Amino acid sequence: MIQKEMLTYQDLDKELNRIERELRKNDYYIKRKKLKAMQADYEDKLTKLDQKALELKNQLAAARALMQKITNFILEQNKEITEVESESELNYMSKKLAENMEALANVENDIKRILKEGEEVARNFEAISAELPKIIAGIKKCNEEFAKATEAAKPRVTEIKQQQAELRKLINPALFDKYKKLSESQIHPVFVPLQDGVRCGGCRMEMPRGVVESKMQGNGYMVCEHCGRIIYQAE
Ligand SMILES: [Zn+2]
Incomplete structure (x- = not known):
């Protein structure tokens, strides 16, 4: 035979589990779970956008430094080119200048691309930042509503736990x-x-x-x- 108290204790546990299962079926509980997943997802996106923004900032600094370097070089060449005497040297310098002009155009395009990407990052950041408070408000609302449901179940849960504490004193410890x-x-x-x-x-x-x-x-x-x-x- 199993102690009667042990079996009653088990029945009470069964009831507790049932109450918990019912609570998990609560609409607000389910909705809150979804909203929390959304919140985590949005926060993750914001972190990634932050990283992207930093990356773009570094790219921009590097591109601007490169632009400055090429510009200085071109200015230098423009000065030198006036002093060139031989035609072959002039041809060589012209070719170099053309190459540098092309490099400058490339770095300018790169800067445009970085700025454009930066704008998109800012837009996305703003859009998500605007959504996040709504989600947080939704979670708060779910918490309040779900608290009502748990509150309603509380008296019975407390009663069960008290009964179980009493039974526990009578149950053989090894069996328990x-x-x-x-x-x-x-x-x-x-x-x-x-x-x-x-x-x-x-x-x-x-x-x-x-x-x-x-x-x-x-x-x-x-x-x-x-x-x-x-x-x-x-x-
Ligand atoms: Zn069996």
């Missing part, structure tokens, strides 16, 4: 440990009655009557080899 361990390994219910003298009341596996009888001898319960539950001899 077994119950806790099996509960935590997701075996529910832990204690099941023997059915028809041969079947596990949990998984319904049938066992030879002789085996059941010998295993039940002594403490009046046995472990189901199939599902791990504790089968007890019902009175």
Whole structure:
């Protein structure tokens, strides 16, 4: 036999689980979960946009420095070109100048591209930043509404917990440990009655009557080899 108090305790746990399952079906609970996922997603996007903005800022600084360097070089060449005497040297200098002018055009285009990307980053940042407070307000609303639901369940939950605390004092500690361990390994219910003298009341596996009888001898319960539950001899 399993202590009556232990079985009552198990029944109360079952009720607690049921209450919790019901609460998880609550619309506000579900909505809050979705909103929280959205919030995390948006915050992640903002972080990425921040990183992108920093990256663009560095790119812009590098491009501007390069532009300055090329511009200085071109100015220098323009001065030198007036002093050139030989035609071959002039050709060479002209070619160099043309190359530098092209490099300058490229870096200018690059700067335009960076600024354009920067504008887009700023736009996205603004759009997400505008959405975020709405999501946070939504979560707050869900919290309030869900709190009402938990509040409604509270008196019964408190009552159950009080009853369980009283029962706990009467339950054999070794038995209670077994119950806790099996509960935590997701075996529910832990204690099941023997059915028809041969079947596990949990998984319904049938066992030879002789085996059941010998295993039940002594403490009046046995472990189901199939599902791990504790089968007890019902009175
Ligand atoms: Zn079983």
